[in-house]
Structure formats: structure tokens, C-alpha cells
Amino acid sequence: MSHVHDHDHDHTPPADQDGPLSYYQAMEGAVRALLIEKGIVTADEVRAAIEAMDARSPALGAKVVARAWSDRAYKARLLANGTAACEELGIDMGPTRLVVVENQEKLHNVIVCTLCSCYPRMLLGLPPDWYKARAYRSRVVREPRAVLREFGTEIPDGWQIRVHDSTADMRYMVLPRRPEGTDGLDEAALADLVTRDCMVGVALPKAP
Amino acid sequence: MARFSPGDPVQVQDIRPPGHIRTPLYVRGKTGTIERICGLFANPEELAFGRDGLPLRPLYRVQFEQAELWPDYDGPAGDAVEVEIFEHWLEPAGRNAP
Numbered sequence: 001m002s003h004v005h006d007h008d009h010d011h012t013p014p015a016d017q018d019g020p021l022s023y024y025q026a027m028e029g030a031v032r033a034l035l036i037e038k039g040i041v042t043a044d045e046v047r048a049a050i051e052a053m054d055a056r057s058p059a060l061g062a063k064v065v066a067r068a069w070s071d072r073a074y075k076a077r078l079l080a081n082g083t084a085a086c087e088e089l090g091i092d093m094g095p096t097r098l099v100v101v102e103n104q105e106k107l108h109n110v111i112v113c114t115l116c117s118c119y120p121r122m123l124l125g126l127p128p129d130w131y132k133a134r135a136y137r138s139r140v141v142r143e144p145r146a147v148l149r150e151f152g153t154e155i156p157d158g159w160q161i162r163v164h165d166s167t168a169d170m171r172y173m174v175l176p177r178r179p180e181g182t183d184g185l186d187e188a189a190l191a192d193l194v195t196r197d198c199m200v201g202v203a204l205p206k207a208p
Numbered sequence: 209m210a211r212f213s214p215g216d217p218v219q220v221q222d223i224r225p226p227g228h229i230r231t232p233l234y235v236r237g238k239t240g241t242i243e244r245i246c247g248l249f250a251n252p253e254e255l256a257f258g259r260d261g262l263p264l265r266p267l268y269r270v271q272f273e274q275a276e277l278w279p280d281y282d283g284p285a286g287d288a289v290e291v292e293i294f295e296h297w298l299e300p301a302g303r304n305a306p
Contacts, residue, residue: 097246097247099246099269114232114234115230115232141234141277141289142234142278142281143281143282143283144283144287145283145287157283157284158284160284160286160287160288161283161287161288162271162287162288162289162290163288163289163290164289164290165232165289165290165291165292166292167230167231167232167291167292167293168230168246168249168252168267168292168293168294169246169247169249169267169292170246170267170269170292
């Protein structure tokens with residue numbers, strides 16, 4: 001039987017996960033199927049949870065940072081109870097217990113999860129691949145200055161570096177220092193200066 | 209009731225039990241200082257096996273000097289790592305030790 005080539009696609013499919021399932025992939029599929037079969041969750045609820053998580057982005061965290069830069073009392077509340085202060089801005093934090101660590105003059109903070117890839121997803125969305133990679137996780141606790149230098153972030157010798165390893169129930173976000181020369185900016189303009197990497201602590205925000 | 213307070217020197221137990229452990233190897237046996245009490249949480253070593261993890265246990269943030277963790281650390285003194293550790297992994301150290 002002949003195959004008529006009048007359709008509009010090429011014949012090299014994109015690379016996909018065509019290999020056999022790993023142990024944990026197979027287990028996840030089996031548990032999910034059982035939960036749906038037993039009526040504990042629906043497939044649509046699983047889909048909606050993934051959609052909601054994928055919709056989160058570092059813009060949420062940037063909004064929190066910009067407010068803290070603009071409002072001294074808010075900053076105090078954020079440092080005292082990160083979760084409550086984010087909820088104040090209408091951010092759904094779910095079960096996340098957030099600790100905000102403040103960069104200060106001569107004190108720089110950086111976040112890692114050496115055991116897996118714990119990350120403040122409710123505030124920053126999904127973690128970047130490098131955050132989950134063994135190289136970052138094993139090296140940043142051991143030689144933080146060298147790792148930050150590879151990100152283009154030079155921390156002077158006179159500054160202290162504090163590495164925060166998210167090993168258990170807390171999640172962390174860095175509150176960067178407000179750059180010089182940003183006095184006239186409103187909160188929306190300030191938020192534009194705050195990137196994901198600044199809130200993980202591998203970069204510093206730059207004035208526009 | 210938490211056994212330790214912020215500022216207390218503590219030593220992490222140097223043990224290697226099997227199972228799901230949230231205390232990283234690189235701090236086992238090391239001495240640090242309680243930075244804060246995070247609150248009471250279910251024990252992950254029990255939760256991992258489908259049990260309830262009760263009673264809730266105090267969780268601390270412990271600060272370690274880099275030179276304590278890595279004797280060949282080449283950065284300035286004052287660089288530190290903070291790690292969350294459950295109370296049952298900690299013993300008093302230094303002047304508070306019995």
C-alpha cells in the first residue's frame with residue numbers, strides 16, 4: 001500500500017522519552033492511576049494542579065521584593081514571617097513555610113537543596129535545571145565563591161557568604177539589596193530589576 | 209518544648225542509620241550554633257514509610273562555619289552554611305555539654 005505524501009509535517013519526530021520507564025516513573029503512573037480509579041482525585045484535578053504550578057513565575061517573588069524595598073514595615077513583616085507576608089499580597093503559598101534571608105552590606109545569601117531540589121515554587125515557579133543538577137548542589141556548599149563567580153557574581157573577600165541548605169520543611173528566598181540609583185522608581189519598575197537568580201542568590205540586581 | 213535555644217552550640221550525631229534521612233552527610237559529627245527554631249514538624253524518617261511521623265519534633269536551623277565543615281576551605285572566616293536539622297540529631301556541644 002502506497003503512502004501519499006501530501007500532509008504538512010516532516011518525518012523526523014522530536015526527541016521524546018522513548019526509553020523504558022524508570023522504577024519511579026512506573027510507580028508514579030501506577031499510583032496516579034489507582035488514585036483516579038478509587039475516585040480520590042480526578043485526572044482533571046491532576047492536570048489543573050500541573051497547570052497552576054507551571055503558571056507560577058519569578059514575577060511573584062519580584063513583586064514581594066519590590067514591596068519590601070518600598071515599605072519598611074512590610075519588609076520587617078516579611079523577614080519575621082515570609083509566608084504571611086506573601087499571603088498579604090494575595091499569593092497562595094499553600095503549605096510552604098517561607099524564610100526570607102536578607103542580603104546586607106557585606107553579607108550575601110545563596111540558596112540550595114543539597115539532598116534533592118527543594119525550591120520556593122509557590123513564589124518562583126519551577127526551578128531551573130542547574131538548581132537541580134548535582135554540580136550546583138554539591139559545589140555551592142563547598143566552594144560558594146567559585147560557583148558564584150561562574151555565574152558572573154563576584155563576592156568581595158570582605159563580605160561573608162551564607163549558604164542556606166533547604167534540607168527539611170522550610171523554603172528560602174533571598175531578599176536582595178536595592179541597587180543604588182533607583183530612588184525614583186515605583187514598585188512595578190523595581191520589580192522589573194528582580195530576576196529569579198537574584199532571589200536564589202546567584203546574581204545581584206542591577207540598576208536600569 | 210525545644211531543648212535548644214538560639215545561640216546554643218550543638219554537635220550533629222555522627223551516625224549512619226538506613227532509611228530516608230534529611231540530615232546531610234557533610235554535617236554529621238560537625239559542631240555548629242542554633243540560628244533559630246523553625247517549629248514543630250512530623251518526623252520525615254517516619255513519614256517516608258507511610259507512618260504518621262508523630263510526635264512532632266522540633267526543627268532547628270543550625271549555622272556551621274565553613275572551616276568546620278571543610279578543613280581546606282579557602283574563603284574568608286565568617287563564611288557559613290545553615291542547615292535544617294531535627295532535634296533528635298543534635299547533642300549539646302562546647303560549654304553547654306554535660
